[in-house]
Amino acid sequence: MSTRSKAHTDPETDTAPEVSRGDLAELGVERLRSRVAGELIRTRERSAALTESVDDDDLTRQHSPLMSPLVWDLAHIGSQEELWLVRDVGGAEAIRPDIDDLYDAFQHPRRDRPQLPLLGPAEARSYVGTVRQKVLDLLDRAPLEGRRLVEQAFAFGMIVQHEQQHDETMLATHQLRDGPPVLTAEPPPAASGDLAAEVLVPGGPFTMGTSTEPWALDNERPAHQVHVADFLIDTTPVTNGAYRRFVDGGGYDSPQWWSDAGWAYRQHAGLGAPRFWRRDGASWLRRRFGHVEPLPDDEPVLHVSFHEAEAYARWAGKRLPTEQEWEKAARHDPSTGRSLRYPWGDEDPGPEHANLGQRHLQPAPAGAYPRGAAPCGARQLIGDVWEWTSSDFLPYPGFGAFPYREYSEVFFGPEHKVLRGGSFGTDAAACRGSFRNWDLPIRRQIFAGFRCARTPRPGELG
Structure with a gap:
């Protein structure tokens, strides 16, 4: 069946909604249990690869005050799994109630976590293994209906996504x-085809967010109609080569391109280039997972803050897209009026669609993944690099916190900017066209880049 077949019209909004994730909704209970078990096992294999590739000293060391020791992330994964699945869904006795506070991310800032009496590597591995065995036993018998937390295995999917998010943090x-x-991985595929620099996304309404994606998190909900005016958006993310021209042209020394907050941050932090770039005479090198190599001009730029992205866009005569513009470019299919699950349609991501899941340890060259293109013609909207938008992280109309306020609600406000699309380190289970990420506008250690947008000039569209 075509992934872009015409959907029925929603009588409440008179727009065509996105298709629900039928592969979960239509699975029989036993097949659903099998699929969830596979996702849990696959995810744990990634966590193991990230923590077993280094010795115990590396696991317990804090490599940056911005990050937790890897061993904290590992035990935190187990603690959340115990709280939500073993205790809440399963109704079983606590395994380690004594460590609940240690692994509460809201009680202890990352910079302070090395001073806590954390579980050591062997004890952490034993703990997460015990929790996982109880969860797999629970999965064999837990009812997957009758309660919102377990409908279509939501709680299990939430834990899969939580672990994958921490895997990206550990990466x-x-x-x-x-x-x-x-760490090792094969290089990503090459770019394909000559592409226009930007594509037009015609104005009009579209359905943003989702009310039907079974594992969607609360900030993605509910689906609602949004009107977006005509805009143009870059076909691919901004590349290292394009950004290098901004750097070499004095972009970091010219306050005219920066917002007041951005310029203050640039001066305070002494910024002169993206994080991990290093000059080598007239050229640039970058450090990537222990490798120092020539900067590849054709890859999307990586490790830039919101402020740097915004300054580049102004220098280029453009701007960052709003979150609404980004999602319309990524999901809206004008031939049907539907919002797709992904730019290419409703099928789950495959290696032909996007650079996800740590399959490669770098972004693919700009213009790769033609089979992952959106209806508007833009590429690489999913995977490769998280993309900064100009939007503050705010709730959708009708938002309801679920299953706890601390996932999204406490972060709403102008302090956090929205990123969309996922990176090469984001797993497919934790990424979709409606997925919303957020961070402080100064963050550079995350796998973030951007693409630009602009409003058409008068008379440009005829």
């Missing part, structure tokens, strides 16, 4: 650690 810690390379 960022690997990028920050000193020492020889310990």
Whole structure:
């Protein structure tokens, strides 16, 4: 069946909603249990690879005050799994109630975590293994209906996504650690085809967010109609080569391109280039997971803050897209009026669609993944680099916190900017066209880049 077949019209909004994740909703209970078990096992294999590739000293060391020791992330993964699945869904006795506070991310800032009496590597591995065995036993018998937390295995999906998010955080810690390379991966595919620099997204309404994606998190909900005016958006993310021209042209020395807050941050932090770039005469090198290599001009720029992205966009005569513009470019199919799950349609991401899941340890060249293109023609909207938008992280109309306020609600406000699309370190389970990420506008250790947008000039569209 075509992934872009015409959907029915929603009588409440008179717009065509996105298709629900039928592969979960239509699975029989036993097949659903099997799929969830596979996701849990696959995710744990990634966590193990990230923590077993270094010795115990590396696991317990804090590689940056911005990040937790890797061993904290590992035990935190187990603690959240115990709280939500073993205790809440399963109704079982606590395994380690004595460590609840240690692994509460809101009680202890990252910079302070090395001073806590954390579980050591062997004890942490034993703990997460015990929790996982109880969860797999629970999965064999837990009802997957009758309660919102377990409908279509939501709580299990939430835990899969939580672990994958921490896996991406641990991957960022690997990028920050000193020492020889310990991670390996095949290079990404090459770019394909000659592409226009930007594509037009016609104005009009579209359905933003989701009310039907079974594992969507609260800030993605509910689906609602948004009107967006005509805009143009870059076909691909901004590349290292394009950003290098901004750097070499004095972009970091010219306050005219920066907001007041951005210029103050640039001066305070002494910024002169993206994080991990290093001059080598007239050229640039970058450090990538222990490798020092020539900067590849054709890859999307990485490790830039919101302020740097905004300054580049102004220098280029453009701007950052709003979150609404980004999602319309990524999901809206004008041929049907539907909002797709992904730019290419409703099928789950495959290696032909996007650079996800740590399959490669770098972004693919700009213009890769033609099979992942959106209806508007933009590429690489999913995977490769998280993309900064100009939007503050705010709730959608009708938002309701679920299953706890601390996932999204406490972060709403102008302090955090929205990022969309996922990176090469984001797993497919934790990324979709409606997925929203957020961070402080000064953050550079995350796998973030951007693409630009602009409003059409008068008379440009005829």
